[in-house]
Amino acid sequence: MRTYILRRFLQAIPLLLAISLLSFFIMQLSPGSYLDTMRLNPDVSEELIETMKRQYGLDKSVPEQYFHWLWQILHGNLGESFTYQVPVTHVIKTRVVNTMILSFAAMVIAWGLSIPIGIYSATHKYTMGDNIFTSLAFVGLSIPNFFFALLLLFLIVKFNVPLPINGMTSIMYDFMSPIGKFIDILKHLLVPAIVLGTASMATLTRIMRGQMIEAMRSDYIRTARAKGLKNNKVVYKHAFRNAINPMITIFGFQISMLLSGAALTETVTGWPGLGKMMLTAVRSKDLYLAMAGLMIGSVLLIIGNLIADILLAVSDPRIRYS
Amino acid sequence: MKKMVVLTLVLVFLFSFSILSMAQEIKLKDPWVSEREQGQHGGTLVSALLGDPKTFNVITAQETSSTDIVEDYIFEGLVSRHGVTTEFIPVLAKDWEISEDGTLYTFYLREGVQWSDGVEFTADDVIFTFDVIKDEDVPTSTRDVMMVDGEFPEYRKVDKYTVEIEIPKPFAPFLNNMTTFIIPKHKLNDAWQAGNFNDMWGIDTEPSEIVGTGPFTLGEYRAGERIVMLRNSYHWRRDPQGRPLPYIIRWVRVISESQETQALMFEKGQTHALGVRGIDFNRFKENAEEGNYHMVNGGPTFGTNFLVFNMNPRNPKLEEQPWKYEWFTNLNFRRAVAYAMDKDTMIDQALAGYGSKQWSPVSAPNKVYLNEDVKKYPYSLENARAELEAGGFSWDDNGNLVDKDGRRVEFNMVTNAGNTQREAILNIAATELRELGMKINSTPIEFNKLVNQLMSEWNYDTIIIGLTGGVEPHSGANVWPSHGHLHMWNPQQEEPATEWEARIDELFEKGASATEIEERVKYYDEFQEIIANRVPVIYTVTPNALYAVRNTLKNTQPTAYGEMWWNIYEQYITK
Numbered sequence: 001m002r003t004y005i006l007r008r009f010l011q012a013i014p015l016l017l018a019i020s021l022l023s024f025f026i027m028q029l030s031p032g033s034y035l036d037t038m039r040l041n042p043d044v045s046e047e048l049i050e051t052m053k054r055q056y057g058l059d060k061s062v063p064e065q066y067f068h069w070l071w072q073i074l075h076g077n078l079g080e081s082f083t084y085q086v087p088v089t090h091v092i093k094t095r096v097v098n099t100m101i102l103s104f105a106a107m108v109i110a111w112g113l114s115i116p117i118g119i120y121s122a123t124h125k126y127t128m129g130d131n132i133f134t135s136l137a138f139v140g141l142s143i144p145n146f147f148f149a150l151l152l153l154f155l156i157v158k159f160n161v162p163l164p165i166n167g168m169t170s171i172m173y174d175f176m177s178p179i180g181k182f183i184d185i186l187k188h189l190l191v192p193a194i195v196l197g198t199a200s201m202a203t204l205t206r207i208m209r210g211q212m213i214e215a216m217r218s219d220y221i222r223t224a225r226a227k228g229l230k231n232n233k234v235v236y237k238h239a240f241r242n243a244i245n246p247m248i249t250i251f252g253f254q255i256s257m258l259l260s261g262a263a264l265t266e267t268v269t270g271w272p273g274l275g276k277m278m279l280t281a282v283r284s285k286d287l288y289l290a291m292a293g294l295m296i297g298s299v300l301l302i303i304g305n306l307i308a309d310i311l312l313a314v315s316d317p318r319i320r321y322s
Numbered sequence: 323m324k325k326m327v328v329l330t331l332v333l334v335f336l337f338s339f340s341i342l343s344m345a346q347e348i349k350l351k352d353p354w355v356s357e358r359e360q361g362q363h364g365g366t367l368v369s370a371l372l373g374d375p376k377t378f379n380v381i382t383a384q385e386t387s388s389t390d391i392v393e394d395y396i397f398e399g400l401v402s403r404h405g406v407t408t409e410f411i412p413v414l415a416k417d418w419e420i421s422e423d424g425t426l427y428t429f430y431l432r433e434g435v436q437w438s439d440g441v442e443f444t445a446d447d448v449i450f451t452f453d454v455i456k457d458e459d460v461p462t463s464t465r466d467v468m469m470v471d472g473e474f475p476e477y478r479k480v481d482k483y484t485v486e487i488e489i490p491k492p493f494a495p496f497l498n499n500m501t502t503f504i505i506p507k508h509k510l511n512d513a514w515q516a517g518n519f520n521d522m523w524g525i526d527t528e529p530s531e532i533v534g535t536g537p538f539t540l541g542e543y544r545a546g547e548r549i550v551m552l553r554n555s556y557h558w559r560r561d562p563q564g565r566p567l568p569y570i571i572r573w574v575r576v577i578s579e580s581q582e583t584q585a586l587m588f589e590k591g592q593t594h595a596l597g598v599r600g601i602d603f604n605r606f607k608e609n610a611e612e613g614n615y616h617m618v619n620g621g622p623t624f625g626t627n628f629l630v631f632n633m634n635p636r637n638p639k640l641e642e643q644p645w646k647y648e649w650f651t652n653l654n655f656r657r658a659v660a661y662a663m664d665k666d667t668m669i670d671q672a673l674a675g676y677g678s679k680q681w682s683p684v685s686a687p688n689k690v691y692l693n694e695d696v697k698k699y700p701y702s703l704e705n706a707r708a709e710l711e712a713g714g715f716s717w718d719d720n721g722n723l724v725d726k727d728g729r730r731v732e733f734n735m736v737t738n739a740g741n742t743q744r745e746a747i748l749n750i751a752a753t754e755l756r757e758l759g760m761k762i763n764s765t766p767i768e769f770n771k772l773v774n775q776l777m778s779e780w781n782y783d784t785i786i787i788g789l790t791g792g793v794e795p796h797s798g799a800n801v802w803p804s805h806g807h808l809h810m811w812n813p814q815q816e817e818p819a820t821e822w823e824a825r826i827d828e829l830f831e832k833g834a835s836a837t838e839i840e841e842r843v844k845y846y847d848e849f850q851e852i853i854a855n856r857v858p859v860i861y862t863v864t865p866n867a868l869y870a871v872r873n874t875l876k877n878t879q880p881t882a883y884g885e886m887w888w889n890i891y892e893q894y895i896t897k
Contacts, residue, residue, distance in 0.1 A: 039773055055461065086524035157586050
């Protein structure tokens with residue numbers, strides 16, 4: 001197992017290199033550069049644009065820029081953001097953590113609810129409960145996140161619910177006790193986490209239900225029942241263990257989406273995460289900031305897949321790595 | 323025990339005495355006194371911001387999300403413009419003189435003004451600021467703006483409170499440049515000497531390090547969440563009773579990138595004021611009494627939306643389609659398009675009824691320079707058809723517009739994707755032109771692509787875009803004179819292509835060197851007439867500045883120019 005993990009890590013290196021190469025060049029291929037917005041400013045002269053181009057190293061050829069960036073990365077330096085004029089690490093540090101808090105909370109909600117609901121729906125196929133959950137799942141699937149978030153916020157204002165509608169901490173945060181601070185963040189977390197959580201919940205519930213139904217139909221379940229095992233044991237010990245495998249694979253993918261899946265929800269609820277900043281960075285071609293975001297996303301994808309594979313081995317004795 | 327108390331009292335007395343004597347060294351001789359009603363000191367003001375600042379360095383700050391934080395609230399210029407009248411008002415300079423020949427400017431600084439860390443503000447800070455701006459390694463657009471005749475002005479300290487600036491020739495827009503924000507020498511000189519000025523005061527700076535003369539200081543910045551600004555107790559403005567302003571102690575500016583959420587925050591009573599969108603105006607108005615606020619319509623803003631024709635003979639596409647150049651340089655054709663702009667519908671649909679029509683290249687809130695008597699093109703397809711006929715165009719049997727060679731009139735019209743206002747204007751304009759029998763391919767495209775087409779590739783047909791303006795018409799010197807790189811329809815000409823462009827070049831020269839404001843107004847009036855007459859760009863509609871202001875916030879006077887907070891120092895909150 002250890003050699004397997006080591007091998008996976010070694011494999012990741014050329015993979016990351018290829019990803020960085022591709023994203024760097026694709027970003028440079030699309031027309032325009034970071035300085036375009038400034039060129040439309042009547043106060044900015046051509047000379048100033050040229051000076052800034054030199055200062056940002058944008059006058060060099062694309063391969064040259066890439067290798068310069070790569071060299072910096074190898075020294076643990078993510079470069080400087082054009083927009084902020086400070087190291088990229090400083091810009092994204094707290095935001096990465098914030099986005100992770102939000103995504104993690106959303107994952108807890110999504111997985112914590114969808115697995116039991118999926119099992120319930122599968123074991124109570126076509127009953128009232130199953131039908132209600134199925135309809136809810138489709139509503140959840142089809143309602144856009146930003147709209148759902150706005151709807152919740154609107155209801156909070158309309159019915160004067162004592163919940164905050166923007167940000168991650170309230171204005172008096174700095175004067176609160178540690179427990180008060182924690183509760184304050186939880187309150188702010190509620191709306192965005194529910195919005196994001198229910199969005200992926202719909203899909204997860206459907207997959208879990210399908211897998212369970214499939215498993216419940218198999219011969220070994222009939223054997224187990226024939227053997228006179230208790231229903232609970234049949235469902236949780238036999239069917240569930242077999243039905244969960246594809247869910248674990250999906251879980252791996254979800255880890256990679258920890259950083260990227262929340263942009264619109266973050267904007268609407270004012271959660272200070274990476275969301276809109278990364279979108280803006282890519283669109284305005286703030287090269288090193290955007291690259292940092294892409295690379296962190298890729299690393300998470302690789303790690304997520306690795307975790308999923310390891311979890312598979314743990315949960316399914318038929319899978320062994322050597 | 324008693325001894326201790328006495329000792330402590332003596333110490334306290336001595337200590338406070340020493341503070342007093344320290345304070346006496348710097349005495350504010352020239353305070354500014356508010357003429358609005360006396361307010362109550364104290365309170366926390368809460369408002370919303372649309373985005374995060376990118377830097378707190380006021381010299382290198384480029385876009386509004388940064389300048390909205392630092393300019394006027396933390397840093398101040400020698401002079402400024404009044405939020406309502408847009409006329410020059412003294413700020414850090416209590417007065418100024420311009421020599422007879424218009425080349426020597428003398429600024430008399432307010433004596434005894436202190437930076438927010440207590441250090442006195444003097445002529446040295448002004449000189450230092452100019453030194454930094456002059457430094458070619460500092461990326462700031464102010465340097466170019468300050469240049470007169472390609473030269474940076476000469477500046478010198480006369481005494482501790484007097485600064486002289488000499489420019490090579492009379493240049494009226496120069497006073498406008500003195501709105502440039504002054505930075506503290508004692509905080510930044512070392513970094514500048516070491517060549518690190520550009521890295522100073524980024525968003526990773528400790529807030530207390532950032533020192534200005536404005537009514538507020540930076541208290542705290544939480545990325546993506548809020549900026550807390552604190553009252554600058556050393557500020558030089560006074561209330562009618564002679565106590566230091568501002569009234570407000572804490573100003574919390576919540577960052578929310580969604581305008582919907584900002585509106586909800588205001589409705590929930592969390593913020594004191596809100597910039598309202600046209601579509602929300604009526605809804606807010608209905609609930610005003612209940613929510614204890616009132617609505618303000620500040621009139622048209624400085625934002626513009628216009629259509630520009632490509633009249634550039636260097637357009638690479640002309641090899642295939644040389645006729646497009648002929649259409650766009652045909653004055654009747656351009657006027658026909660101008661007549662086809664249905665501005666009422668644009669205001670109704672793109673701006674939800676709260677907008678104004680624009681006819682002149684000078685924005686409507688510019689009270690000093692706006693010429694209201696320029697040629698207007700009220701919506702009329704009749705007039706448009708008449709212009710087209712006069713220009714040699716006709717219609718074929720299917721009602722399609724054809725030029726004198728029988729070629730169908732077909733061209734592209736683009737705008738930047740994501741700007742819903744402009745997209746709506748684009749659609750309305752295209753629909754009307756189709757009514758005239760033209761074939762219009764209208765699409766929103768990516769902003770970077772659009773800028774490239776407009777600025778370097780020159781291969782577009784028509785573009786709907788906007789530029790922001792200021793009060794000083796000379797800030798359009800890169801746009802209107804024919805050599806300007808933003809002279810969009812035919813940029814960077816060696817020699818003016820047409821007589822009227824030559825005349826505009828001349829008017830901008832004269833307008834810049836005339837010193838009397840009346841004389842300048844005359845030149846810029848004529849420039850506005852020429853643009854309206856020749857319509858190289860067709861102005862459409864401008865959104866209005868709309869505000870909802872909580873009734874507990876007093877002494878407010880929101881305008882399109884000064885926006886909500888131009889007189890923040892005299893605004894106060896009732897309990």
